[in-house]
Amino acid sequence: MKVSVDPDLCYGSAECVHRVPSVFAFEDGYGAVRPGREDSEDDPLIREAAERCPSQAITLTLDE
Ligand code: SF4
Structure with a gap:
């Protein structure tokens, strides 16, 4: 399964980071998929x- 975050839509609530910190990270105020976790x-x-x-x-x- 491929996971991606659209930086144009994300407004940085960080809910994804709290929910699955092994896959999502908070970078420069926005949620992002951790490097290497795009294929999860x-x-x-x-x-x-x-x-x-x-x-x-x-x-x-x-x-x-
Ligand atoms: S930080 Fe995560 S949950 Fe919050 S808007 Fe961005 S992608 Fe969605």
Whole structure:
């Protein structure tokens, strides 16, 4: 599963960072995917982070 954060949509609530700190980091006031974690295992916590992102800035792309 590919994980990405759209920096144009993110407004830095940091909820994703609190929810899944192993995948998301807070950089320069915005949420970002940690380097090397763009390809992550399908994880309910990551799905929850995407669903609950208040600006819908997190995109998950399932592997074929
Ligand atoms: S939860 Fe969404 S808006 Fe908040 S920091 Fe993460 S990506 Fe940005």
